[in-house]
Amino acid sequence: MITIKDVFEDYKKLNNIYSENETEALSLLCISEITELSKASVKAFPEREITGSQSEKLKNILTELQTGKPIQYILGITEFYGLPFKVNTSVLIPRPETEELVEWILSEAEKRKAKGERLFEAILDIGTGSGCIAVSLKKNLPGSTVSAIDISEGALQTAKENANLNTVEVNFILTDILNIKSDIEIPKSEIIVSNPPYVTLEDKKLMHTNVTDFEPHTALFVPEHDPLLFYRAIADFALLNLTPGGYLFFEINEGLGKETVELLQDKGFTDIELRQDMSGRDRMIKAAPPKSSPVGRT
Numbered sequence: 001m002i003t004i005k006d007v008f009e010d011y012k013k014l015n016n017i018y019s020e021n022e023t024e025a026l027s028l029l030c031i032s033e034i035t036e037l038s039k040a041s042v043k044a045f046p047e048r049e050i051t052g053s054q055s056e057k058l059k060n061i062l063t064e065l066q067t068g069k070p071i072q073y074i075l076g077i078t079e080f081y082g083l084p085f086k087v088n089t090s091v092l093i094p095r096p097e098t099e100e101l102v103e104w105i106l107s108e109a110e111k112r113k114a115k116g117e118r119l120f121e122a123i124l125d126i127g128t129g130s131g132c133i134a135v136s137l138k139k140n141l142p143g144s145t146v147s148a149i150d151i152s153e154g155a156l157q158t159a160k161e162n163a164n165l166n167t168v169e170v171n172f173i174l175t176d177i178l179n180i181k182s183d184i185e186i187p188k189s190e191i192i193v194s195n196p197p198y199v200t201l202e203d204k205k206l207m208h209t210n211v212t213d214f215e216p217h218t219a220l221f222v223p224e225h226d227p228l229l230f231y232r233a234i235a236d237f238a239l240l241n242l243t244p245g246g247y248l249f250f251e252i253n254e255g256l257g258k259e260t261v262e263l264l265q266d267k268g269f270t271d272i273e274l275r276q277d278m279s280g281r282d283r284m285i286k287a288a289p290p291k292s293s294p295v296g297r298t
Contacts, residue, residue, distance in 0.1 A: 003046065003048060004031055004045065004050060026071055028043065033075060034054050034057050086161050090157070091154075098195055100278065101283075102140075108247065119141060122145045123191040124191070125147070129158075133195065134147075138170055147173060147187055149177065151175070156172050191247055192238045228260060238289065255282075260274075269287040269290065270287070273285065
């Protein structure tokens with residue numbers, strides 16, 4: 001006879017990888033997921049018995065967790081902005097700070113709505129990964145046309161599955177923002193948003209191995225000598241492809257806020273706003289194109 005309390009005890013083996021609070025949260029999530037009981041019910045009835053097959057599944061998950069593999073990859077699903085998203089090792093696991101970026105864009109849309117102005121007609125997400133930004137924006141702004149690009153076929157396949165899972169239509173495009181082929185058509189947009197790779201090798205030393213060992217390196221890391229490589233390329237792209245009155249939104253490396261702002265200033269962007277996330281770290285930027293932006297020129 002195996003009880004919920006027994007599983008919690010077994011999962012304490014994770015204390016050598018995670019903090020006690022993290023271990024408890026992981027245990028609760030796994031038990032809830034496998035038993036299909038609410039977390040409140042799991043906590044309230046620790047003496048409840050679980051079935052043999054449930055016990056076996058929970059042991060298998062524990063074995064994977066002990067390697068450092070993120071729980072989201074083990075379960076194959078996570079939540080972002082209140083929506084379900086499939087995840088695998090082709091895509092980054094969506095982060096809470098990226099939800100704050102989505103919230104910022106939606107708040108700008110709300111301001112427009114309050115003024116009686118038209119909402120954003122076209123939105124482009126660069127480096128979409130799981131599609132979490134693009135799908136969440138489309139779900140909340142159904143009247144907008146949303147496009148998303150990525151260099152990874154595996155990521156785009158996952159993003160398409162997530163668009164289907166959340167019953168939204170997103171135009172997915174396979175291309176490399178650092179080298180866009182002339183035959184690739186990318187629509188001009190009022191909002192260009194990106195959470196590009198920004199982790200340097202120096203940053204990597206401080207990161208947990210469950211990120212560095214399992215998440216896709218092409219979506220994470222940039223050269224030490226040029227950490228703003230993607231920001232520069234996307235800013236140049238935005239100069240040509242943002243429509244008048246539009247905005248560029250970035251999630252950024254918390255240690256390079258000042259440098260990212262300066263990069264945008266040097267390119268003529270205006271109304272640049274640097275925002276901190278809930279943890280007080282420089283994490284997001286909004287910028288408007290130059291008043292004399294070359295948008296529309298051929």
